[in-house]
Amino acid sequence: MNNRLLNLKSLMLNKNIDGLLISSVPNITYLTGFSNFSKDEREAFLLIVAQPQGLTHGTPGVLGYILTDGRYSEAVKKQVKDFELIEISSKLSFGEAIKNLTQKNNIKRLGFEGHNISFLEHKRLSKYFNNIYHLSISNLRSVKTPDEISKIEKACELGDKAFEYVLKKIKEGISEKEIALEIEFFIKKQGANISFPPIVAFGKNSSVPHHQASDQRLTAKDQIVLLDFGVKLNNYCSDMTRTVFFGSANAEFKKMYQTVLEAQQKAIQQLNNLTMKQLAIKASEIDKIARDYITTKGFPTIPHSLGHGIGLEVHESPRLSPLSKDILKENMVFSIEPGIYIPGFGGVRIEDLVVLGKSGPRFLTRCSRELIEL
Amino acid sequence: MNNRLLNLKSLMLNKNIDGLLISSVPNITYLTGFSNFSKDEREAFLLIVAQPQGLTHGTPGVLGYILTDGRYSEAVKKQVKDFELIEISSKLSFGEAIKNLTQKNNIKRLGFEGHNISFLEHKRLSKYFNNIYHLSISNLRSVKTPDEISKIEKACELGDKAFEYVLKKIKEGISEKEIALEIEFFIKKQGANISFPPIVAFGKNSSVPHHQASDQRLTAKDQIVLLDFGVKLNNYCSDMTRTVFFGSANAEFKKMYQTVLEAQQKAIQQLNNLTMKQLAIKASEIDKIARDYITTKGFPTIPHSLGHGIGLEVHESPRLSPLSKDILKENMVFSIEPGIYIPGFGGVRIEDLVVLGKSGPRFLTRCSRELIEL
Numbered sequence: 001m002n003n004r005l006l007n008l009k010s011l012m013l014n015k016n017i018d019g020l021l022i023s024s025v026p027n028i029t030y031l032t033g034f035s036n037f038s039k040d041e042r043e044a045f046l047l048i049v050a051q052p053q054g055l056t057h058g059t060p061g062v063l064g065y066i067l068t069d070g071r072y073s074e075a076v077k078k079q080v081k082d083f084e085l086i087e088i089s090s091k092l093s094f095g096e097a098i099k100n101l102t103q104k105n106n107i108k109r110l111g112f113e114g115h116n117i118s119f120l121e122h123k124r125l126s127k128y129f130n131n132i133y134h135l136s137i138s139n140l141r142s143v144k145t146p147d148e149i150s151k152i153e154k155a156c157e158l159g160d161k162a163f164e165y166v167l168k169k170i171k172e173g174i175s176e177k178e179i180a181l182e183i184e185f186f187i188k189k190q191g192a193n194i195s196f197p198p199i200v201a202f203g204k205n206s207s208v209p210h211h212q213a214s215d216q217r218l219t220a221k222d223q224i225v226l227l228d229f230g231v232k233l234n235n236y237c238s239d240m241t242r243t244v245f246f247g248s249a250n251a252e253f254k255k256m257y258q259t260v261l262e263a264q265q266k267a268i269q270q271l272n273n274l275t276m277k278q279l280a281i282k283a284s285e286i287d288k289i290a291r292d293y294i295t296t297k298g299f300p301t302i303p304h305s306l307g308h309g310i311g312l313e314v315h316e317s318p319r320l321s322p323l324s325k326d327i328l329k330e331n332m333v334f335s336i337e338p339g340i341y342i343p344g345f346g347g348v349r350i351e352d353l354v355v356l357g358k359s360g361p362r363f364l365t366r367c368s369r370e371l372i373e374l
Numbered sequence: 375m376n377n378r379l380l381n382l383k384s385l386m387l388n389k390n391i392d393g394l395l396i397s398s399v400p401n402i403t404y405l406t407g408f409s410n411f412s413k414d415e416r417e418a419f420l421l422i423v424a425q426p427q428g429l430t431h432g433t434p435g436v437l438g439y440i441l442t443d444g445r446y447s448e449a450v451k452k453q454v455k456d457f458e459l460i461e462i463s464s465k466l467s468f469g470e471a472i473k474n475l476t477q478k479n480n481i482k483r484l485g486f487e488g489h490n491i492s493f494l495e496h497k498r499l500s501k502y503f504n505n506i507y508h509l510s511i512s513n514l515r516s517v518k519t520p521d522e523i524s525k526i527e528k529a530c531e532l533g534d535k536a537f538e539y540v541l542k543k544i545k546e547g548i549s550e551k552e553i554a555l556e557i558e559f560f561i562k563k564q565g566a567n568i569s570f571p572p573i574v575a576f577g578k579n580s581s582v583p584h585h586q587a588s589d590q591r592l593t594a595k596d597q598i599v600l601l602d603f604g605v606k607l608n609n610y611c612s613d614m615t616r617t618v619f620f621g622s623a624n625a626e627f628k629k630m631y632q633t634v635l636e637a638q639q640k641a642i643q644q645l646n647n648l649t650m651k652q653l654a655i656k657a658s659e660i661d662k663i664a665r666d667y668i669t670t671k672g673f674p675t676i677p678h679s680l681g682h683g684i685g686l687e688v689h690e691s692p693r694l695s696p697l698s699k700d701i702l703k704e705n706m707v708f709s710i711e712p713g714i715y716i717p718g719f720g721g722v723r724i725e726d727l728v729v730l731g732k733s734g735p736r737f738l739t740r741c742s743r744e745l746i747e748l
Contacts, residue, residue, distance in 0.1 A: 036586055039414075041689075070677070071584045114494040119486075120508060122493040134494060181562055188555055210445045212410055303444070315415075 002082055004031055007140055009050040009062040012111065015135055019107030021098065021125075022046035022137070024116040026312040030141055032066060032080045035235045042121070044068040045094060046083065049105045067097050099128040111135035142309050142317040143331045148236065149355050149364075152311065152333050155192070155231040155238035156353055156364040162186050162229065163242060163367045170225055170246055170374055172218050176200040180213035183229050195230030195237035195314045206243065206347040209304055209339065221247035224346040225374075230314055237314045239335055240365045241351035244372040256340045256348045257371050259297045263290040263338035264350055264369075267306065271328070272360040281356075283307075283318050283326040290338045291322070299340045307335040310353060332356050333364065376456055378405055381514055383424040383436040386485065389509055393481030395472065395499075396420035396511070398490040400686040404515055406440060406454045409609045416495070418442040419468060420457065423479045441471050473502040485509035516683050516691040517705045522610065523729050523738075526685065526707050529566070529605040529612035530727055530738040536560050536605065537616060537741045544599055544620060544748055546592055550574040554587035557603050569604030569611035569688045580617065580721040583678055583713065595621035598720040599748075604688055611688045613709055614739045615725035618746040630714045630722045631745050633671045637664040637712035638724050638743070641680065645702070646734040655730075657681075657692050657700040664712045665696070673714045681709040684727060706730050707738065 008031070012020050022028055023045050029035040037043045047065040066076055066083040073087050086097050102110060112125065114134030125132060144152070162183055169182045180198040187194055201211040202218055206226040218225070223246045230239040243260075245253060267290040274281045287306040295301050305321030310333055318326035318334060328334070337351030350369055354361040382405070386394050396402055397419050403409040411417045421439040440450055440457040447461050460471050476484060486499065488508030499506060518526070536557055543556045554572040561568055575585040576592055580600040592599070597620045604613040617634075619627060641664040648655045661680040669675050679695030684707055692700035692708060702708070711725030724743055728735040 071582070074582070112493075114497070115492050117493050119488040119491050119493060119496040122496075123488070177565075184562070185559055188558070191551075208445070208448070 002031075004140070005048065005062050005064060005082065006060060008048060008137060009060070011137060011140065012048065012050040012135070013052060015111065015133075017109050017111035017133060017135055018050055019102055019105065019109070020048040020050070020111040020135060020137075021113070021117075022048065023113050023121075026141075026316075027113070027137060028066075029235055029312055031064070032083055034066075034076060034080050036072065036075060037068070042094070043072065045098070047098060047101050049101075049107065065101055067094060095124055095128050098125070102129060109133060113137070138317050141311055142326075143329055144311060144333050144355070145331070148311060149331065149333060151234050151236035152238060152353065152355075153364050155195075155233040155236050156240070156366070158187065158190055158192055158233060159229065159231045159238040159240050160365060160367045161190075162231065163227070163240070166227065167244070167372070167374065170218070170244070172220070175215050175217045176202055176205070176213040177215055179225075179227070180229075183227070187229075187231050191233075193232040195232040195239060198227070198229035199241075201226040201347070202246075204344060204346055207341040207343050207345060209341060209347070209349070218246055222250070223247065224253065224348070226347060226349060228349065228351065232314075235312055237310050237312070238365065239310055239314055239351065239353060240367065241337060241339075241349045242367060242369075242372070243348045243350065244374060246374050249371060249373055253346070253348070254371065255297075256299065256342070259294055259299060260338050260340055260348045260350050261369060263293045264336050264352070266290055266293050267336050267338070268354070268361055271354070271356065275356070275358075275360040281328040283320045283324040283328050284322055286328065286336075287320045287322055287324065290336070294338060294340060300342070302339055303341060304337075304339070307337055309334045328356055330356055330358060376405075378514070379422065379436050379438060379456065380434060382422060382511060383434070385511060385514065386422065386424040386509070387426060389485065389507075391483050391485035391507060391509055392424055393476055393479065393483070394422040394424070394485040394509060394511075395487070395491075396422065397487050397495075400515075400690075401487070401511060402440075403609055403686055405438070406457055408440075408450060408454050410446065410449060411442070416468070417446065419472065421472060421475050423475075423481065439475055441468060469498055469502050472499070476503060483507060487511070512691050515685055516700075517703055518685060518707050518729070519705070522685060523705065523707060525608050525610035526612060526727065526729075527738050529569075529607040529610050530614070530740070532561065532564055532566055532607060533603070533605045533612040533614050534739060534741045535564075536603065537601065537614070540601065541618070541746070541748065544592070544618070546594070549589050549591045550576055550579070550587040551589055553599075553601070554603075557601070561603075561605050565607075567606040569606040569613060572601070572603035573615075575600040575721070576620075578718060578720055581715040581717050581719060583715060583721070583723070592620060596624075597621065598627065598722070600721060600723060602723065602725065606688075609686055611684050611686070612739065613684055613688055613725065613727060614741065615711060615713075615723045616741060616743075616746070617722045617724065618748060620748050623745060623747055627720070627722070628745065629671075630673070630716070633668060633673060634712050634714055634722045634724050635743055637667045638710050638726070640664055640667050641710050641712070642728070642735055645728070645730065649730070649732075649734045655702040657694045657698040657702050658696055660702065660710075661694045661696055661698065664710070668712060668714060674716070676713055677715060678711075678713070681711055683708045702730055704730055704732060 064083040179200045200213040203223045228241040307320035339349035341347035353364040438457040574587040577597040602615040681694035713723035715721035727738040
């Protein structure tokens with residue numbers, strides 16, 4: 001029986017839920033390893049049944065069903081262990097299958113993912129079942145196993161290679177979109193995927209944190225080039241940002257760059273200190289250290305959070321932001337990405353992934369963080 | 375004032391709704407032309423206010439707000455006409471902004487998209503507003519304007535070119551994934567996007583209608599190669615399938631191919647007949663003609679619908695299926711994609727897009743439908 005199901009069982013019993021419907025694709029992947037379902041259409045559910053004691057003597061007291069249609073049943077039978085397949089068809093709808101299973105397993109309180117189930121889906125489910133309650137399981141994913149960390153690390157390694165590769169493509173005449181495609185094609189040719197559409201921003205565009213790669217071209221020297229991209233490999237994501245200078249950086253840019261880099265170092269330092277002292281590490285406190293460093297140097301505050309957890313999704317728990325209540329724990333993997341953005345001038349962001357180890361944070365992205373002038 | 379807002383006003387008043395919250399990204403794009411919002415995170419809402427008479431004398435009685443955050447406000451100001459921008463920030467949440475606007479405009483009954491709003495979002499909205507009702511506006515999009523048809527046609531033209539291009543890549547040793555990447559890269563190099571991950575299926579894999587391109591290679595001659603892919607250009611999608619034969623097709627494959635092709639022709643013929651006679655065209659009737667043709671030839675029934683509408687989304691209204699209640703109307707654009715799938719042997723699908731014109735259906739995809747042997 002897989003450990004994730006056992007952890008889920010504890011969470012469910014804690015919340016007095018004996019049946020749990022999982023619908024979000026990353027959570028289905030997390031529990032089953034199966035990642036082929038589309039996020040755009042409802043193609044599968046998991047139903048988890050948990051009982052305080054083993055279902056029969058000596059069993060772990062948790063079992064799972066996977067509900068999907070004929071398009072996926074062959075693949076699911078081959079790849080998914082620990083789950084019983086229930087095939088949905090024109091003769092058996094999701095609703096009816098769920099109703100049958102809740103009756104068969106004598107489920108009294110059914111949990112569901114309220115952020116993922118639509119209003120209309122909830123309405124249909126309520127017809128079949130009265131006692132249904134929202135339960136979020138996303139925190140289960142925030143502490144990673146060694147295998148997960150190793151997968152994220154491999155995605156980061158490919159990201160580092162993509163960065164080295166694309167540096168050579170930054171030349172007069174090339175457009176933001178063309179650079180973005182170079183990154184995407186490089187990653188895909190290695191058999192991986194992109195974890196999100198690459199952000200490529202030249203010059204003033206770099207002052208927009210989520211700039212979409214445009215047709216703008218590198219027409220002259222002395223411009224900022226901001227690159228923010230990630231790899232998805234074996235279902236796990238990487239994410240990194242580097243800001244390089246096409247030409248010779250002027251003093252103003254250098255000061256911004258240095259400040260961002262030092263803000264990141266301060267955050268890392270504090271993670272180190274608190275780990276050494278074995279103190280609880282508030283995510284908001286790490287955010288504050290980098291944020292305050294930037295403002296005390298006279299720059300505007302970071303207009304986004306300092307960082308985010310990453311794994312099966314590019315943004316997941318924990319969140320490193322001023323209002324975050326998250327505590328950073330051993331084996332969490334997250335980004336640290338301070339930035340300074342000056343409208344009309346440009347921006348600098350440096351983003352790396354770290355895993356919080358026993359003795360402090362360890363970088364998973366390893367490209368040079370020193371200023372690169374091309 | 376744009377026509378789409380006026381049509382929306384009629385729909386709203388018809389349903390006794392005087393305020394409507396639009397959250398789905400394709401519908402936001404449809405009404406504003408702005409397509410940069412992510413589907414994965416909630417980044418924007420539209421609020422449409424409709425009143426039976428003009429809001430003041432002589433006005434059209436409908437107005438729109440677009441709610442989004444600072445990341446998008448510059449672009450929205452430049453690109454979106456007819457909508458007032460409300461900027462969301464740490465000081466003004468979506469919920470509060472919606473509450474303010476419903477009060478200011480004296481909205482009594484608020485509509486929302488129940489398939490798109492999650493259970494938790496609905497719960498939060500309900501705190502601010504009691505009278506909220508699900509309203510689907512997706513049918514508004516099923517009849518296309520000449521401009522939309524022309525955009526879909528351009529996407530189809532690029533799809534045709536991609537097919538011609540990729541035919542040359544089908545060689546011994548290449549894998550399904552490599553062919554899929556060739557299609558994707560060709561389309562992206564032309565400045566367009568793919569409308570979904572290309573399906574490439576060799577040999578027996580072609581009997582799985584939604585096969586995911588795998589590492590399987592074309593190791594020998596005499597294999598089926600099924601290609602199903604689409605282009606997204608200027609926000610509009612194309613979709614086509616061709617099944618070619620690598621080697622010399624045997625009699626069994628030829629019979630399958632001919633039957634699928636004739637099933638498609640029967641459906642087209644019936645669309646022609648009914649248009650000539652100016653009769654209402656039931657989508658289910660068109661599905662039945664192709665479906666029955668295939669089964670009377672001794673093959674299994676099509677395990678999916680005969681076709682689907684297409685536009686801003688690759689699957690949208692109308693639906694050509696046995697249970698569909700849709701009536702096919704002038705200027706609807708949809709696929710006709712009969713298929714035969716024999717597990718252990720392989721499959722054939724031929725998919726084209728047509729627009730239903732005044733005098734009958736017209737193909738938007740134009741690649742040869744005759745059997746190609748490579």
